[in-house]
Amino acid sequence: MKLQERINAFVKLGDFLRQFSNEDIQKEDNVEHNDTFFDGFKHQLKLAKEHNGWFTEENIQFALKSWSDALTSNNLNTWLKPYNIENVNPKQVAIIMAGNIPLVGFHDFLSVLISGHKVLVKQSSNDKHLLPYLAKYLEYVEPQFKGNISFTEAKIENFDAVIATGSNNTARYFEYYFKGKPSIIRNNRNSIAVITGIETKDDLINLSDDIFRYYGLGCRNVSKLFVPKGYKFDAFFEAIYHWHPIVEKAKYANNYDYNKAVYLMSEFDMLENGFFMIKEDQSFASPIATLFYEQYEDLSKLKEYLKSKKEQIQCIVSKGFLENEIAFGETQKPELWDYADDVDSIEFLSAI
DSSP, X not given: OOHHHHHHHHHHHHHHHHTTSSSSOOOOTTSTTHHHHHXXXXXXXXXXXXXXXXXXXXXXXXXXXXXXXXXXXXXXXXXXXXXXXXXXXXXXXXXXXXXXXXXXXXXXXXXHHHTTOEEEEEOOTTSOSHHHHHHHHHHHHOGGGTTSEEEOSSOOOSOSEEEEEOOHHHHHHHHHHTTTSOEEEEOOOEEEEEOOSOOOHHHHHHHHHHHHGGGGOSTTSEEEEEEETTOOOHHHHXXXXXXXXXXXXXXXXXXXXXXHHHHHHTTXXXXXXXXXXXXXXXXXXXXXXXXXXXXXXXXXXXXXXXXXXGGGEEEEEOSSSOTTOBOTTOTTOOOTTOOGGGOOHHHHXXXX
């Protein structure tokens, strides 16, 4: 299969997903195989929401919109232009996916297929309804994909390379188990934001999206702030308040109540506003409904500190702090070439 044929198939998938990326789902006449797949995907969305309480309608729609925006001819061609993947000797690449946010493993799935390889997917039990259906759609719009996409719930076998995502503990297991194969092994990372005091109200409002989107469950969600010593959080709390309806969601509310009770019983100092807590803590990973923070006195020393911790950090959100910083509100809108852990998966797949 030629590269352009693979690109065209994913562009058509983007057109299909676009129909489901807003609250008002509209069936469009110009989408290929819509009569076959439209109603079925609506059913898969329903199953995904019922199966995982974190996969709310809003979060699924946001994920689908992100992918429909990404899967355009211009984006795909821009992304792939630096690589030589026109004529590839197809290998079987296994992907072990996480399930923390909807379609979190889609970029790996896309990367393997767009590179000309075959994919063997082991999904998380938390996110098992959407991707197999979209794979069937791909096989319809481009029949040459048939036989190149498979899913398994059993032990991964008969593969040439692997991309695996898990916790720090499972990553150590992956590294041992897959040590004889080319691999990308990902573990826990967190994203942080640096406040310098020059931020506008809109910057802080946008930061709230980085914190609360997907309930903070993604590695690109901001879980920790670095603030100037003596920083007052009044403007921050005002900027995030429009997210207060999040506490009406039962799973979030249960986590908020539990973590608040733990902090109170432990007599930890914290600030809270009825739906969210901030706590001074050196850890990068904060619980749901909580944001950790540290105070700093010297930005240059902070840069050196964060550089020393780069293996724990996925994104750094700031304004005029770093050359490769992420703008406020943009953590959950990565481009196709924004690779997880800064590991170029297309380059990896080109070399196996």
